[in-house]
């Protein structure tokens with residue numbers, strides 16, 4: 475029997491509810507495929523600020539560093555969002571965790587489900603067959619650059635976007651390698667017509683093209699990419715982009731699947747990897763049992779595949795596909811006969 479140490483960071487809002495369903499599904503595949511999970515829970519985000527005064531406590535860092543993989547829910551709470559003067563914010567915990575653990579690449583697969591095509595506001599003729607992966611740089615750019623803050627007596631605010639060649643090279647290498655396992659097409663999304671950082675991105679990736687002669691590379695400005703994503707999503711195979719563009723474009727891309735609650739992700743670096751839905755803490759839904767757990771359950775499937783448990787990961791995907799096809803879904807995707815977060819988690823576990 476294989477045993478894995480999993481750090482479980484539920485976070486805020488719907489975080490605990492969706493992670494509980496992912497754990498339920500992990501337990502089910504564990505029983506079926508003889509895999510054992512040894513879970514350690516850590517605090518992160520608003521709940522960590524309220525409990526111990528820090529959004530990414532040292533104890534949570536220790537738990538993560540000792541784990542084989544990390545399963546993360548979401549952070550964020552309106553009491554911080556609505557207080558611009560808050561000195562410590564839940565989001566700082568997520569950013570600090572990504573930076574401290576060196577999680578420089580966030581892999582966000584996007585695929586349209588045939589049975590959900592009618593639920594996207596986009597026409598079926600546009601979304602059918604869409605299947606791409608966004609590789610978002612995760613520890614650089616404007617979310618981390620210094621200096622940042624206020625000047626002129628608080629009347630001016632500034633953030634700084636910084637990228638080094640090394641940061642671009644390591645994530646681009648991952649993107650080229652992903653492209654090699656797929657349709658061998660890489661689209662680099664930037665704003666090189668305006669931004670110095672984007673010009674460094676373009677120059678760096680262009681220099682790497684010769685190492686991957688089978689990969690066809692194109693470069694697209696982010697404003698055009700934002701349009702193309704919903705005009706012709708089937709155009710894309712692997713998309714490589716910087717931190718903020720990737721954050722924004724993938725929420726947009728979730729419209730292709732019908733709900734933000736469907737998109738999983740893996741955050742990777744050179745050490746332990748972290749698995750997280752792409753959405754946030756959806757505070758309006760907290761405790762109501764209406765949040766879609768599938769993004770988190772599919773993140774757990776990505777985790778198993780990366781741990782080498784491909785059969786178990788595949789079993790989760792097959793079960794999700796079946797449950798999606800039968801329409802046993804939360805209100806975001808089934809407003810007529812909605813099922814609760816727990817019912818959907820239980821159903822997926824039952825089908826495995």
Ligand SMILES: NC(=O)C1=CN([C@@H]2O[C@H](COP(=O)(O)OP(=O)(O)OC[C@H]3O[C@@H](n4cnc5c(N)ncnc54)[C@H](O)[C@@H]3O)[C@@H](O)[C@H]2O)C=CC1
Pocket residue numbers: 488492547548549550551552555565568733734735750751752753754755756757758764765766767769806
């Ligand atoms: N990775 C993380 O932990 C992230 C945290 N946040 C934080 O989350 C809080 C809320 O931010 P929002 O901008 O409202 O983003 P959000 O992603 O939490 O929610 C946006 C909308 O997406 C839908 N949605 C999201 N998750 C869903 C799910 N599982 N099932 C069904 N529908 C779902 C809902 O309609 C919701 O109103 C903020 O405090 C923000 O800072 C935002 C994004 C990522």
Ligand SMILES: CC(C)CC(=O)C(=O)O
Pocket residue numbers: 565568569721752753
């Ligand atoms: C809350 C932000 C720090 C991150 C975010 O929106 C994301 O990772 O998708």
Ligand SMILES: [Mg+2]
Pocket residue numbers: 721722725752753
């Ligand atoms: Mg986001």
